[in-house]
Amino acid sequence: xxxxxxxxxxASAGRxxxxxxxxxxxxxxxxDTVADASRVLTxxxxxxxxxxxxxxxxxxxxxxxxxxxxxxxxxRTLRALARTAGPVVVPSGSCGAMMRLHWRELFRGDRxxxxxxxxxxxxxxxSAFVAERELPPLAWSGRVGYHDACHGLRELRVRDAPxxxxxxxxxxxxxxxxxxxxxxxxGGSFAVRYPDVSVAMADSKLADVAAAAVDVLVSGDGxxxxxxxxxxxxxxxxxxxxHLASLLAEALP
Amino acid sequence: xxxxxxxxxxxxxxxxEQLAKPFQRKAIPAAVDGTVAHSRALFATGDRERLRExxxxxxxxxxxxxxxxxxxxxxxxxxxxxRVHFAGDATxxxxxVAGICRDAGAQLIVKSKSMLTEEIELNPxxxxxxxEVVETDLGEYVVQIANDRPSHIIGPIIHKxxxxxxxxxxxxxxxxxxxDPRALTAFAREQLRDVFLRADVxxxxxxxxxxxxxxxxxxxxxGNARLATSLPRVHIALVGVERLLPRTADLSVLIPLLVxxxxxxxxxxYLSIASGPRREGEPDGPDEMHxxxxxxxxxxxxxxxxxxxxxxxxxxxxxxxxxxYRQVGGHAYGWVYGGPIGAVLTPLFKPSAEGLEVAHASSLxxxxxxxxxxxxxLHDLLVDLRRDRVGRRIPGRFERLAYGAWSRAWSSxxxxxxxxxxxxxxxxxxxxxxxxxxxxxxxxxxxxxxDLLLPGRRRR
Amino acid sequence: xxxxxxxxxxxxxxxxxxxxxxxxxxxxHTELRPGDELYARFVHELTAVNGTCELRPAAAVSAAxxxxxxxxxxxxxxxxxxxxxxxxxxxxxxxxxxxxAYEEAVADRAVLGAxxxxxxxxxxxVAATGSIxxxxxxxxxxxxxxxxxxxxxxxxxxxxxLAEALRILPPGSLTAFQSGPSRTADIEKVLIxxxxxxxxxxxxxxx
Numbered sequence: 001x002x003x004x005x006x007x008x009x010x011a012s013a014g015r016x017x018x019x020x021x022x023x024x025x026x027x028x029x030x031x032d033t034v035a036d037a038s039r040v041l042t043x044x045x046x047x048x049x050x051x052x053x054x055x056x057x058x059x060x061x062x063x064x065x066x067x068x069x070x071x072x073x074x075x076r077t078l079r080a081l082a083r084t085a086g087p088v089v090v091p092s093g094s095c096g097a098m099m100r101l102h103w104r105e106l107f108r109g110d111r112x113x114x115x116x117x118x119x120x121x122x123x124x125x126x127s128a129f130v131a132e133r134e135l136p137p138l139a140w141s142g143r144v145g146y147h148d149a150c151h152g153l154r155e156l157r158v159r160d161a162p163x164x165x166x167x168x169x170x171x172x173x174x175x176x177x178x179x180x181x182x183x184x185x186x187g188g189s190f191a192v193r194y195p196d197v198s199v200a201m202a203d204s205k206l207a208d209v210a211a212a213a214v215d216v217l218v219s220g221d222g223x224x225x226x227x228x229x230x231x232x233x234x235x236x237x238x239x240x241x242x243h244l245a246s247l248l249a250e251a252l253p
Numbered sequence: 254x255x256x257x258x259x260x261x262x263x264x265x266x267x268x269x270e271q272l273a274k275p276f277q278r279k280a281i282p283a284a285v286d287g288t289v290a291h292s293r294a295l296f297a298t299g300d301r302e303r304l305r306e307x308x309x310x311x312x313x314x315x316x317x318x319x320x321x322x323x324x325x326x327x328x329x330x331x332x333x334x335x336r337v338h339f340a341g342d343a344t345x346x347x348x349x350v351a352g353i354c355r356d357a358g359a360q361l362i363v364k365s366k367s368m369l370t371e372e373i374e375l376n377p378x379x380x381x382x383x384x385e386v387v388e389t390d391l392g393e394y395v396v397q398i399a400n401d402r403p404s405h406i407i408g409p410i411i412h413k414x415x416x417x418x419x420x421x422x423x424x425x426x427x428x429x430x431x432x433d434p435r436a437l438t439a440f441a442r443e444q445l446r447d448v449f450l451r452a453d454v455x456x457x458x459x460x461x462x463x464x465x466x467x468x469x470x471x472x473x474x475x476g477n478a479r480l481a482t483s484l485p486r487v488h489i490a491l492v493g494v495e496r497l498l499p500r501t502a503d504l505s506v507l508i509p510l511l512v513x514x515x516x517x518x519x520x521x522x523y524l525s526i527a528s529g530p531r532r533e534g535e536p537d538g539p540d541e542m543h544x545x546x547x548x549x550x551x552x553x554x555x556x557x558x559x560x561x562x563x564x565x566x567x568x569x570x571x572x573x574x575x576x577x578y579r580q581v582g583g584h585a586y587g588w589v590y591g592g593p594i595g596a597v598l599t600p601l602f603k604p605s606a607e608g609l610e611v612a613h614a615s616s617l618x619x620x621x622x623x624x625x626x627x628x629x630x631l632h633d634l635l636v637d638l639r640r641d642r643v644g645r646r647i648p649g650r651f652e653r654l655a656y657g658a659w660s661r662a663w664s665s666x667x668x669x670x671x672x673x674x675x676x677x678x679x680x681x682x683x684x685x686x687x688x689x690x691x692x693x694x695x696x697x698x699x700x701x702x703x704d705l706l707l708p709g710r711r712r713r
Numbered sequence: 714x715x716x717x718x719x720x721x722x723x724x725x726x727x728x729x730x731x732x733x734x735x736x737x738x739x740x741x742h743t744e745l746r747p748g749d750e751l752y753a754r755f756v757h758e759l760t761a762v763n764g765t766c767e768l769r770p771a772a773a774v775s776a777a778x779x780x781x782x783x784x785x786x787x788x789x790x791x792x793x794x795x796x797x798x799x800x801x802x803x804x805x806x807x808x809x810x811x812x813x814a815y816e817e818a819v820a821d822r823a824v825l826g827a828x829x830x831x832x833x834x835x836x837x838x839v840a841a842t843g844s845i846x847x848x849x850x851x852x853x854x855x856x857x858x859x860x861x862x863x864x865x866x867x868x869x870x871x872x873x874x875l876a877e878a879l880r881i882l883p884p885g886s887l888t889a890f891q892s893g894p895s896r897t898a899d900i901e902k903v904l905i906x907x908x909x910x911x912x913x914x915x916x917x918x919x920x
Contacts, residue, residue, distance in 0.1 A: 024663070028673045031708055055669040061656050063617055064648075065639030069660035076664045150618035183576040187616025192698040194614070197268050199702040200278070200580040201616070230703035233688060284902045298746070300739035307739070310730045317729025320720045327716060333886070339719035391908055392899035408899060415901050434900040442908060449909075450822045476857045476895040476910030482887060483853035494723065502735050505876035509743040519742055519758055520842040520875070522910070523857075524890035532886045536792070536816035536852045542886075548722060556725035 015047040017086040018129075019122075021077070023095045024056035025222045033222060036249035037091040037126055043252050044133035051088075054080035059098040060188050062106060071106055078103065081122075082115045091126035091245050092221050093152015094188075099123045101155055125152055127220050127244055131161035140251035141171040145214035146244075147205070147228070148181045149221030162220055162244050169251045177217075178208040186227035202231040209239060216240045218247050259587040259599070259607035264614045268585040277412045277582050284411040285573035291517025292570065292624075308510045309628040311503050312564035315464075315495075319555070322464040322497040323546065329467030333529030335542040343373035346547045350375060350456065350489055351382040353543050357487045359384060359453035363445075365471070365478035366390035367458025368406060368567055369493050371589045372602070373549060375456070386456075387448045389477040391441050395421060404583030404591060406569035407515050412582050445477070455481030455539070459492035460511065460566070462544065465500050468528040469544060472512060472521040479523050488539040490527065494546045495563040501526075507566060510626035515568035550602050558637055562597050564627045569594075571621035571631060577614055586611055593621035593631045600638045606647045612638035680707055735876075744841050744874030751840045751871050752918065758843030762893030763906055764914040771796070774865055774919045775804030781863045781915045782830050786810055789818040789825075789859070791833035793851035797865050797919065801832065815852045825854075830861040836883035838866045838916070841874040844892040845916060848885035856891055857910030868920045 018041060022034035041048045058074030061067070081088055090096040100123040107116035144166060152158045166174045185191065185201025192198075206228065209217055217232075217239055219225050229241035242250075258267065271277060296304075315322055327337045338353075340346035354362060362384050364370065376397070379386045388397040392409035396402065398421045403409030410418070419432040422440050430436055457478045459469040469490040471478040482488045498507065512521050531538030554563055572578045572592030583591025587607070588599045599611040612635050621631040642648065662668040680696075683689045687707045692700035699705055738744060745754065756766045769777045774797050782788060782805075790812045794801055805812045815831065818824050833855050837846035845864050847856050856862050872878050882888050895910030906912045 024669075024673075028677060029706075029708055053666040055663045055666060061660065063636060063639070064613075064652075064656070065636065065641070065643040066653075066656040066660075067640055067643075069656040072660040073663045076666065076669075080666075150616070150620070154619040154623055181620075182574075183616045183618035183620065185576065185616060187618065190613070190616045192695060194265050194268060195698045195701050195703075196265070196272055197577060197580055198616075200272055201576050202703075204282075204576070204580065226706065227703065229706050230699070233704040233706060234690075234702060280901070287902065295742045299741040303739035304741050307733050307735065310733045311735075313729040314732045315729075317726045319723035319726065323720050323723060324716075337716075339714050339716055341714045341719065341722070345714065389909070390899070391897045395899070408902075410899055411902075413900075415903075418900055434903040435905055437900060438897060438905045438908060445909065446826060450826050474896045475908035477908075479857055479889060480854060480909055494719075499732055500735075501879050501882070502876065505738060505743070505874075505879055506735055506741075508875060509741050513742065519761070520844060520890065520892045522762065522892050522894070522896055524844070524892075526882070526888040527886070528888070529886045532849070535849045535886060536855070537819040538849055538853045538886055546719070548719065552722040552725070555723060556727055560727050 015045055018046045018048055019051050019081065019084040019086055019088045020048050021051055021054055021081065021088055021090050023090065023092045023222065025226070026091060029226060030222050030243065033091065033243040033246050036243070037245035039249045039252065040130060040245055041089065044130060044135050049084060051080045051084050057095045057098045058106065059095060062098065062102060064189050067106065071110070074103060074106060075112055078112055078116055078119055081119045087124050087129060088119060088122045089124050089126050089129045091243065092223070093125050093149045093156055093158060094221050094223060096123055096125040097151035097155035125156050125158050125220070127162040127165060128156070128158045131164050135168070136253050137170065138168060138248060138251035139170040140247065142215040143173045143175055143213065144216045144218050144247070145175050145177040145209055145212050146180060147177065147184060147217060147219040147224060149219055149224050150183050152220050153181060165244065165248060166218065175212045175214050177212045179205055184224045184228050186223045188223065191227055198227070199231060202228055206231060206237070214239060216242050216247065218242050218244050220244045257588040257603055259603055259605060262587065262607065264585060264587070264610055267587055268581040271581045271585045274412070276414050278580060280411055281579050281582055284408055288517040289573050292513050295513040295517065295519065304506060304510060305626055305628050307506045308626055309564065311498065311506060312566070312627045313561070315497050315499055316560060316563045319494060319497065322499055323494065325464040326462055326467055326497055329465060330529070330544055331467070333467050335467060335529045335544055338543060338545045340545055340547045340549070343549050346373045346491065346545055346549065347375055347378035349545050350491070351379055353487065353489055354379065354384055354454050357453060357541065359487065361448065361452045362386045362454045362456060363449055363452040363481050363485060364388050364456045365458070365473065365481045366393050366409070367491060368589060369458050369491050369547060370456070371403065373547065387445070389445050389449065389481065390475060391438060394441055394445065398425070402584060405572060406567050406590070412584070449480050449484050452485045454487040454489060455485040456489045456491065457481050459490045459496060461496050461498045461504065461507065462492045463498050463501050463504070466528055468526045470504060471525045471527065472508070472523065474516070474522045476523050479525050482525060482527050482539065483537055486539055487541045487543070488527065489543045489545065491545045491547055493551060494548050495551050511566050511568050514570035514624065514626040554601055559601055559634060561629050562601065562634060564629055565594055566627060568626055570624040570626060574620040574624050576618060576620065577616060586614060597631060597634045597638065609638065609642045609647055612642060677708060680705065738876055744876060749840070751873065755838060755840040755843055755871060758841065759893060759916060762843055764843060764893040764916060766916045766918065768918045768920060771919050774917055775800040777917045778832055778863055778865065779804050779808045781917065782810065782861070785830035785861055787827055787829045788812040789815045789828050789831045789855070791815045791831065791851045791855045793834040794865055795834055795867065797834070815855045819852065819854070825858060828859040830863060831855050831859045832863045832865070834865050835870060837878050837881065838871045839875060839878045839890070840871055842892055844890045846878060846883070847889045847891065848883040849887040850883070850885045853887050853889065856889065857895060860907060860911055861913045862911040863915045863917065866916055866918045868918055871918070
């Protein structure tokens with residue numbers, strides 16, 4: 001893990017205050033995952049707070065070229081986060097990368113530029129954060145494959161943290177999927193702009209998942225899981241999808 | 254057949270056509286996975302990052318200083334006895350080549366693979382001028398006979414089965430050649446060898462042009478470029494003006510980057526450095542060498558935010574790792590280049606609404622950034638192109654209104670919460686057991702082949 | 714268009730980085746690795762690309778050439794064999810192979826097209842890439858016009874890597890690196906040797 005991704009501002013004693021930004025997709029589509037992410041953070045000694053008034057990081061618009069729309073939405077979230085303390089932990093590599101890397105660009109020359117820089121520097125991807133903390137003994141039984149979400153992997157360089165976390169779970173058998181690092185085809189608006197291509201990409205990935213014969217497909221990004229889970233559901237596959245945070249929450253004592 | 258296939262079509266439509274080809278969807282990964290693995294293994298034996306930084310800096314330096322290096326190249330090439338021509342656009346490039354062929358009294362022209370000549374549509378132009386042009390790279394030969402287009406920078410016919418090649422070649426042979434690639438290749442060799450021995454002009458591209466020596470550098474595996482520069486009376490090399498390198502020594506960085514990224518080889522079988530026509534005492538070689546430096550839209554990119562794309566050395570590595578390219582192949586991109594490099598170049602060279610749309614033919618997974626041997630930030634350039642597309646008000650009314658309304662609602666925590674609740678509640682009306690199988694409106698595009706799993710309904 | 718007008722259009726570029734020094738390279742597969750022995754690395758790389766290679770004392774080179782030619786009878790000989798020129802010509806004649814000079818073969822396209830083998834020397838050979846480097850002085854197409862190419866490499870012509878070879882390129886209108894036989898994998902990725910150039914490349918390193 002890069003040194004810059006390490007949380008700072010550790011409290012001298014007691015619990016570490018952290019801000020958990022659940023992301024819009026998490027808030028609206030998978031609130032359970034956000035709750036699970038919070039539970040795990042609490043279990044590793046954090047004092048978790050949700051930012052009041054935060055909405056979305058603006059990525060869908062940013063990636064489609066609608067910077068004004070992206071800035072307008074991101075500003076709301078940025079200002080909400082600027083009022084919080086401690087690391088901003090994000091259970092999505094994609095939103096994390098938007099906030100950590102692209103907000104500086106989006107707010108360049110803007111009145112909120114300084115705030116964007118300050119908040120960006122506090123952003124940490126959830127698994128990278130948790131992997132640096134002490135967790136209680138974890139136990140969970142099953143055969144698990146991990147799918148690397150693209151932006152967490154290639155923009156935030158989070159590769160080992162989720163694998164380290166999964167490997168620490170007693171009873172869990174971690175299987176490397178052949179194309180773990182290849183995009184699943186979600187890609188935000190790409191998934192609805194070009195649904196045929198997006199689903200073809202999912203099928204290519206899911207063929208490798210089937211070959212790995214896993215019970216559960218885990219990832220660190222809700223978007224990938226919504227897409228892959230939706231395709232697995234449509235094709236009647238018995239493979240479950242689970243956010244890493246949910247799996248670890250289930251594995252807590 | 255070349256040219257662009259953008260007008261009146263969409264990426265979605267072109268992709269659907271390609272997705273319906275089951276052979277291609279299996280053939281592309283089968284063809285490129287070996288290259289990717291070999292490439293990775295080769296780079297693992299050295300300091301890949303440092304090498305890429307050197308490659309990027311050499312290319313970026315050359316592209317930023319083209320006036321100096323074009324002048325130096327021209328002087329050095331002319332000192333070698335090469336004639337250098339300057340083509341502002343495709344029409345001019347084609348006219349220059351046709352003029353050289355006419356002056357040489359040529360009839361038969363052999364060509365080795367060149368993406369630039371695909372860009373400028375040289376073959377149809379020469380044919381219209383009355384010349385017979387024969388492509389000599391095996392893949393390009395098949396493409397030419399089939400009146401098709403190459404679908405990959407390095408492997409032009411990775412979309413074709415041996416059965417298709419058998420049909421094409423058997424028709425020429427007048428007998429069934431079977432589908433053993435060995436026999437098919439032998440047939441092509443025999444046909445093309447005869448053409449090489451008779452040809453008046455050999456046309457090649459140029460992987461690089463070296464300013465200090467006035468040389469054109471060619472890498473191939475089959476040996477056709479070498480033959481094309483050896484046997485005909487006239488050699489014409491068409492080189493994109495951005496492909497200049499300052500020094501011969503720069504090849505010690507860029508050749509390993511190009512070859513390992515493009516084919517996964519230590520070195521291609523043939524690496525030729527052509528520095529002019531046959532000299533006194535040399536037993537063979539052309540009487541004339543011409544280099545046509547082609548601008549063709551490149552100078553317009555200089556000085557813009559897209560200048561880095563001119564650092565590209567056309568290795569095809571970004572295509573090989575692109576998850577979109579792997580599904581749809583090169584033709585879906587609608588012009589000469591497929592994959593991430595095509596998604597950037599097509600909007601820049603064909604800036605119509607249809608051309609600009611191609612910037613969206615990427616899930617922005619950034620796999621291309623990681624393999625680019627000269628570290629072009631393809632992912633960022635794609636986002637920049639999408640921004641330009643919005644700036645030019647090309648997205649449809651619906652898309653613009655949707656983002657506008659979305660941004661107004663979600664910049665208010667209250668409206669965000671409200672719209673979320675209303676949204677989820679309406680989805681529940683469509684759902685059975687927490688799963689939406691048939692959405693309405695824009696959601697239909699999600700649920701055509703996927704379910705939408707609603708909150709609280711986790712797949713267990 | 715005119716040179717000056719063409720160049721003028723290229724002046725709008727954003728400034729770039731300075732040209733980096735490449736006099737010493739980072740570790741790269743086209744250069745020697747620490748501990749590499751020249752000949753061993755050359756054989757390893759050439760064999761990996763389907764070429765064949767043998768090491769022979771100077772006196773045994775002619776016999777090795779004759780053996781490598783096998784049944785080939787329409788043979789052209791480059792003029793770049795140096796000290797081996799006369800002995801090789803003699804050995805071919807003694808073996809009943811009426812070899813002609815490449816210069817003569819190239820003058821008649823029918824003869825050129827019917828060649829079964831060529832024998833050439835080389836200006837350089839590169840250990841790290843398994844390449845032989847032939848200058849146009851020996852004939853541009855000499856190494857690839859026939860199905861078999863036999864190349865005599867004086868051991869002192871062997872250099873370590875691509876960078877060194879590029880520093881001491883032989884003069885001539887074309888410098889040609891060749892690494893193993895001609896190949897293609899265009900049809901369904903099936904590797905086939907001898908597409909346009911030779912299907913077999915045999916290198917005799919003369920000590």
